[in-house]
Amino acid sequence: MKQNLGRLEAQFFAYVQMRKLRTVRSGDLTASVLRLKPNQERKLLSRLSRGGLIARVRQGFNLVPPRLPLGGAWTPNEAEALNALMQDAKGR
Secondary structure, three states: OOOOOOHHHHHHHHHHHHHOOOEEEOOOOOOOOOOOOHHHHHHHHHHHHHOOOOEEEEOOEEEOOOOOOOOOOOOOOHHHHHHHHHHHOOOO
């Protein structure tokens, strides 16, 4: 569990919550206002996933909580993860 957020992590959550995003794909943050390099984006998403703040559904596809979890790791339920995968695959 991560105790403190760094500058990039705080910017990530501010951007995602402002846009009301529930999923983030690899490459989304390089084209966004954060303007991260691909290596920075990969490391940021990896840190957040290891810290339990976001959930990696599959490689390059992450679920983000609507709000930061208070004092603990966030784990989406199976239905939420499955719905996100189905939307990503456009129901196939």
